[in-house]
Amino acid sequence: MATVIIPTPLRKFTNQTAKLEVSGGTVGEILEQITASYPDLKKHLIDPQGGLRSYVNIFAGDDDIRDLQKENTPVQSGTVLSIVPAIAGGI
Amino acid sequence: MIELESGPFHIMKIHAEKIFPDECCGFLFGKEESNGNRKISTLKEVENAKPGDKRRRFEITGKDYMQAERFAAENNLSLLGIYHSHPNHPAIPSEHDRVAAQPFFSYVILSVRDGKTDHIRSWRLNDDAQFEEEIFTSAQLNPSITWQQ
Numbered sequence: 001m002a003t004v005i006i007p008t009p010l011r012k013f014t015n016q017t018a019k020l021e022v023s024g025g026t027v028g029e030i031l032e033q034i035t036a037s038y039p040d041l042k043k044h045l046i047d048p049q050g051g052l053r054s055y056v057n058i059f060a061g062d063d064d065i066r067d068l069q070k071e072n073t074p075v076q077s078g079t080v081l082s083i084v085p086a087i088a089g090g091i
Numbered sequence: 092m093i094e095l096e097s098g099p100f101h102i103m104k105i106h107a108e109k110i111f112p113d114e115c116c117g118f119l120f121g122k123e124e125s126n127g128n129r130k131i132s133t134l135k136e137v138e139n140a141k142p143g144d145k146r147r148r149f150e151i152t153g154k155d156y157m158q159a160e161r162f163a164a165e166n167n168l169s170l171l172g173i174y175h176s177h178p179n180h181p182a183i184p185s186e187h188d189r190v191a192a193q194p195f196f197s198y199v200i201l202s203v204r205d206g207k208t209d210h211i212r213s214w215r216l217n218d219d220a221q222f223e224e225e226i227f228t229s230a231q232l233n234p235s236i237t238w239q240q
Contacts, residue, residue, distance in 0.1 A: 009193035089188035090148035
């Protein structure tokens, strides 16, 4: 089982749950599991083409999965995955 | 409504003016009351990590974000929002602000003109992913600042 940390702004879609214990062999499988369990989360994580939204980052431990194998990044038991919203803007 | 205690209010204002003409940014922590009003008791300044033109853009790294979530959990606070400045521009969210904005968070924007805070406004996304203004207030309003609500 991996632990998935839900960021504060998305907790209203997980009944205010901050940590989920989810089984899956890759980051992609785990995303499928949590969006199946919490369908309102999906549009905030997944783009219409089925990929990870550009304003969402997933970290495995301290590493951005875009620097690893993206959604194919393997997940071990005990891995901590953090969903991290991109915080950006400007004038 | 979002209310900043005087400590975080002054830190935020000084940060925005010190960083001018670049954009500053940081996190807002506190408690949300049952009526939805937010009281901000703690603020953390963050480095603007945007590569290139920091006068027109800001960005917070994923690692800084994860630290902010950990800080909130360890101190029994809620991460309630983000602040950033608009140098020589009004405190109105831009399209760059809107497309990257998250639900739930308050987005406090300081308009800084020629190095001095001119006005401050706060915004939240509605269910249609459009910004709506919320009342911004502080325990110690500086009368030299024009407040818009």
